[in-house]
Amino acid sequence: MAWAPDRPAARGPATGRGAATGRGEAAGATALEVLRALESGPRGLVEAEADARLARHGENVFPGRRPDPWPRRFARSLRDPFTAVLLSLGLVSAALAAWGTACVIAVLVTVSCVLRATGEHRADRSAAALRELVATTATVRRRPAEPDAPVTRELPVEQLVPGDVVLLAPGDLVPADLRLLRTTGLTVHEAALTGESAPVTKDTAGDLCLQGSSVVSGSATGVVVATGADTVLSGALPRNPGPRLPGPFDRSVNGIAWTLVRFMLLTAPLVLVASALLRGRGLETLPFAVAVAVGLTPEMLPVVVTTALARGAALLARGGEVIVRRLPALHDLGAVDVLCVDKTGTLTQDRPVFDRAVDAEGRDDPAVLHWAAVAALWTLHLAELPAPDALDEALLDADEERGGGADGVEGVAALPCGPGRRIASALVRVPGGYEPGSGYEPDGPEPVLPGNVRTLTGSRGRRPAATYVLVVKGAAEDVLERCTRVADGTGSPGAGRTLGPADRARLAARADALAESGLRVLAVAVAERPASAGPYAPEDERELTLAGFVGLRDALAPTAAEALTVLADRGVAVKVLTGDHPGTAARACRELGLDPGEPLTAARIDAAGDAELALLAARTTVFARCAPEHKARVVRALRTAGSTTGFLGDGVNDLAALHAADVGICPRDGVPVAREAADVVLASKDLTALGRAVVTGRRSTGHIAAYLRITLSSNLGNVIAMLTAGLLLPFLPMLPAQVLVQNLCFDAAQLSLAYDRPAATVHERPAVLRPRALFRFMTAFGLINAAADLATFAVLALTLRSAGSTGGQAAFHAGWFTENLLTQALVMLLLRAGRDAAERRAPLPVRLATTGLAVVGLLLPLSPLGPPLGMTPLPPLYYALMTVVLTLYGTALAVARARYAKGPAAQLPGRR
Numbered sequence: 001m002a003w004a005p006d007r008p009a010a011r012g013p014a015t016g017r018g019a020a021t022g023r024g025e026a027a028g029a030t031a032l033e034v035l036r037a038l039e040s041g042p043r044g045l046v047e048a049e050a051d052a053r054l055a056r057h058g059e060n061v062f063p064g065r066r067p068d069p070w071p072r073r074f075a076r077s078l079r080d081p082f083t084a085v086l087l088s089l090g091l092v093s094a095a096l097a098a099w100g101t102a103c104v105i106a107v108l109v110t111v112s113c114v115l116r117a118t119g120e121h122r123a124d125r126s127a128a129a130l131r132e133l134v135a136t137t138a139t140v141r142r143r144p145a146e147p148d149a150p151v152t153r154e155l156p157v158e159q160l161v162p163g164d165v166v167l168l169a170p171g172d173l174v175p176a177d178l179r180l181l182r183t184t185g186l187t188v189h190e191a192a193l194t195g196e197s198a199p200v201t202k203d204t205a206g207d208l209c210l211q212g213s214s215v216v217s218g219s220a221t222g223v224v225v226a227t228g229a230d231t232v233l234s235g236a237l238p239r240n241p242g243p244r245l246p247g248p249f250d251r252s253v254n255g256i257a258w259t260l261v262r263f264m265l266l267t268a269p270l271v272l273v274a275s276a277l278l279r280g281r282g283l284e285t286l287p288f289a290v291a292v293a294v295g296l297t298p299e300m301l302p303v304v305v306t307t308a309l310a311r312g313a314a315l316l317a318r319g320g321e322v323i324v325r326r327l328p329a330l331h332d333l334g335a336v337d338v339l340c341v342d343k344t345g346t347l348t349q350d351r352p353v354f355d356r357a358v359d360a361e362g363r364d365d366p367a368v369l370h371w372a373a374v375a376a377l378w379t380l381h382l383a384e385l386p387a388p389d390a391l392d393e394a395l396l397d398a399d400e401e402r403g404g405g406a407d408g409v410e411g412v413a414a415l416p417c418g419p420g421r422r423i424a425s426a427l428v429r430v431p432g433g434y435e436p437g438s439g440y441e442p443d444g445p446e447p448v449l450p451g452n453v454r455t456l457t458g459s460r461g462r463r464p465a466a467t468y469v470l471v472v473k474g475a476a477e478d479v480l481e482r483c484t485r486v487a488d489g490t491g492s493p494g495a496g497r498t499l500g501p502a503d504r505a506r507l508a509a510r511a512d513a514l515a516e517s518g519l520r521v522l523a524v525a526v527a528e529r530p531a532s533a534g535p536y537a538p539e540d541e542r543e544l545t546l547a548g549f550v551g552l553r554d555a556l557a558p559t560a561a562e563a564l565t566v567l568a569d570r571g572v573a574v575k576v577l578t579g580d581h582p583g584t585a586a587r588a589c590r591e592l593g594l595d596p597g598e599p600l601t602a603a604r605i606d607a608a609g610d611a612e613l614a615l616l617a618a619r620t621t622v623f624a625r626c627a628p629e630h631k632a633r634v635v636r637a638l639r640t641a642g643s644t645t646g647f648l649g650d651g652v653n654d655l656a657a658l659h660a661a662d663v664g665i666c667p668r669d670g671v672p673v674a675r676e677a678a679d680v681v682l683a684s685k686d687l688t689a690l691g692r693a694v695v696t697g698r699r700s701t702g703h704i705a706a707y708l709r710i711t712l713s714s715n716l717g718n719v720i721a722m723l724t725a726g727l728l729l730p731f732l733p734m735l736p737a738q739v740l741v742q743n744l745c746f747d748a749a750q751l752s753l754a755y756d757r758p759a760a761t762v763h764e765r766p767a768v769l770r771p772r773a774l775f776r777f778m779t780a781f782g783l784i785n786a787a788a789d790l791a792t793f794a795v796l797a798l799t800l801r802s803a804g805s806t807g808g809q810a811a812f813h814a815g816w817f818t819e820n821l822l823t824q825a826l827v828m829l830l831l832r833a834g835r836d837a838a839e840r841r842a843p844l845p846v847r848l849a850t851t852g853l854a855v856v857g858l859l860l861p862l863s864p865l866g867p868p869l870g871m872t873p874l875p876p877l878y879y880a881l882m883t884v885v886l887t888l889y890g891t892a893l894a895v896a897r898a899r900y901a902k903g904p905a906a907q908l909p910g911r912r
């Protein structure tokens with residue numbers, strides 16, 4: 001990073017901080033050539049010309065961002081593991097000329113692909129609409145008409161065209177490929193393009209700044225040279241898909257899917273071997289073996305997952321509070337058990353108000369505030385920060401109120417704070433010299449001290465020579481380590497003495513005490529510097545004299561305390577990761593009712609290895625003095641320790657942690673690059689909205705878990721029964737067409753589960769789909785279901801024998817079909833979301849769906865569709881005995897369910 005040397009354009013604001021800073025008028029020859037080639041100029045394009053170029057070049061969107069056409073979507077859904085298995089089973093059936101089974105599978109695959117593609121299309125559309133709500137804008141300079149003065153305004157990035165003049169600031173995403181016209185301390189992050197994680201300096205006009213990079217610090221003006229598909233990043237897209245690390249959602253759902261797929265692939269050979277050994281059958285059993293494997297498939301899983309998540313996200317968006325940018329993140333949000341937040345602007349309002357300024361001895365000293373304000377003013381102007389730092393603003397306001405003012409003091413160079421840099425410096429030129437008789441001679445050995453403030457900033461200096469003063473303010477530790485002297489506080493000019501170890505300890509303790517009283521603390525130091533045109537660098541911030549400290553109060557965010565209570569009630573532990581002083585952070589936590597414990601500072605984080613940090617992080621609440629990489633490391637450590645970790649942050653310094661977290665969350669007014677990195681965007685900084693989003697995430701997970709519980713236990717029961725019947729009976733226990741109708745009816749009915757009411761337990765604990773718990777559940781309830789099926793076989797044997805029926809096959813098929821659909825309806829009602837589902841009345845859609853399922857089960861064999869499907873009506877005795885079986889089955893389900901509910905919550909899939 002280099003100090004920007006003094007430039008005429010940057011000298012403007014002698015009269016106040018609102019004055020224009022004259023960006024962009026200077027441009028190097030190369031830049032000018034580029035501007036000419038693009039038929040543009042430093043004053044920007046004329047609006048009409050920009051519109052014409054937009055029509056010519058098209059919107060500035062990534063080719064990858066365009067939604068896939070429907071056929072491609074359909075083809076993609078064929079790649080789903082369940083569909084792939086079904087398809088291979090279908091091909092095997094077709095090869096063996098088992099056309100019935102092959103047709104059933106073809107219909108199942110088509111229905112599930114159509115449903116999935118439509119569901120995804122709908123979900124994509126709503127996700128795109130949600131993204132639109134947080135659309136990224138770029139700051140452009142354009143002219144309404146040819147003779148008009150340029151106007152700087154925000155424009156959706158899609159509307160940028162080649163030739164547009166764009167202004168960049170910290171936190172901005174570079175919206176298109178730019179040729180830089182001028183820069184001030186610009187560093188950019190190009191990890192998306194080059195994989196290089198360290199920021200790259202771009203301090204030369206004419207440099208290229210590519211779309212996909214983001215501004216870390218400094219500012220710049222550039223002209224757009226390429227947009228949309230023409231950018232370097234777009235060209236690199238196919239080679240650079242940038243896969244995301246699997247999150248909790250991917251791990252859970254993929255884990256479940258692949259276990260089932262393995263199970264299914266094992267089932268078919270198992271059936272073949274069993275029937276060969278037990279009944280001496282050969283390959284003719286294959287269609288049946290395939291049917292058994294198909295019976296296990298939760299083929300609607302992708303549809304249910306997409307519907308449940310998209311519905312949850314739409315509900316949140318409708319409330320206008322939370323925007324979910326990536327659907328699986330909603331599941332992950334419900335699974336979060338640790339939420340890391342930054343302090344400033346999240347728990348506090350980030351509207352600091354000056355409280356006090358003290359000298360090194362702790363006495364009130366307005367001169368310290370004045371120096372801090374001088375540094376703030378010139379950092380604001382020279383660093384060209386479009387959004388002024390809140391601390392600097394507060395210092396200027398306070399100084400103005402107290403009659404301060406920096407008339408006559410001229411800024412020469414400035415180096416602002418940045419991610420990982422906790423000090424800001426300004427080099428100022430004070431016209432005139434020192435008051436005669438002040439006791440201080442500029443040529444003497446003493447540096448400029450705060451006691452000289454009046455002399456330096458007033459207009460009374462009688463000596464013509466200018467004095468250059470470096471003013472540094474920032475985190476107490478960082479400023480103190482750059483100081484060699486301390487003002488002695490007598491106010492006598494030139495006073496100051498060498499800083500000894502005891503002084504350092506005393507001054508650090510003073511800063512700590514101020515911080516622990518709840519103030520944000522900045523140390524202020526000054527030093528005289530020889531007149532030099534630069535270049536200046538951070539290395540020049542040394543051999544300073546400590547002037548004192550300023551303390552600012554930042555009020556707590558109004559809803560923060562309530563939100564922390566809500567999150568704690570929901571089983572989410574909150575941890576604070578801040579760049580601020582540990583004392584200030586701990587005090588804020590205490591005032592919010594959060595026990596800060598022993599804060600962990602960046603130095604301790606650095607000293608700890610990964611394993612140790614995982615242990616430390618799990619038991620620490622406040623992490624202070626964190627640079628961006630510390631925040632990211634803590635988040636990774638928490639994930640290593642087994643927590644599903646969310647991170648809520650709004651600044652450039654939060655970017656790494658947003659990427660590292662399972663779920664990145666950003667308030668809507670966060671910097672664009674943070675918003676773009678976030679999975680979830682909060683429409684306001686109201687943390688209570690997050691509590692509601694967490695519950696919505698858990699509800700969606702609850703719906704998916706309910707589907708899996710119901711479908712898998714029912715399917716497993718059927719598979720066991722089919723196997724048993726297949727080995728005992730001389731005919732197929734169910735015909736392919738019957739398998740198809742039954743599956744379709746059950747699948748359709750289960751879509752209603754997305755409309756189920758949440759269980760009360762949704763509010764209590766993080767919810768995550770846990771394959772192991774799910775398979776335990778599936779085994780227990782699948783066995784109960786199989787018992788009901790086997791009881792039905794007994795009932796059928798009894799009924800058919802007593803009725804003297806000879807058309808055994810069709811009656812058997814009808815009897816099992818009816819029982820299957822009735823037990824499925826029962827399972828849906830009794831194994832719905834939550835532990836106490838049995839006691840709660842199902843909502844209308846679920847009641848309608850289960851009634852429909854039961855009606856089809858009872859009436860289809862009796863209807864004219866019965867015979868073509870291979871079913872005949874059954875004698876009344878069957879229905880009487882079936883009622884007994886169903887009553888016993890329902891009771892067994894309810895009892896087993898209650899036993900599960902009483903056991904540790906960890907046993908229930910979908911709950912932690």
Ligand SMILES: Nc1ncnc2c1ncn2[C@@H]1O[C@H](COP(=O)(O)OP(=O)(O)OP(=O)(O)O)[C@@H](O)[C@H]1O
Binds near residue numbers: 521
């Ligand atoms: N304008 C400024 N001038 C001087 N020092 C500053 C300025 N802004 C911030 N600092 C110093 O840098 C430290 C870290 O700032 P940073 O922005 O990283 O975090 P923060 O705003 O304190 O906290 P959080 O991480 O919670 O947002 C501050 O505590 C302060 O000491």
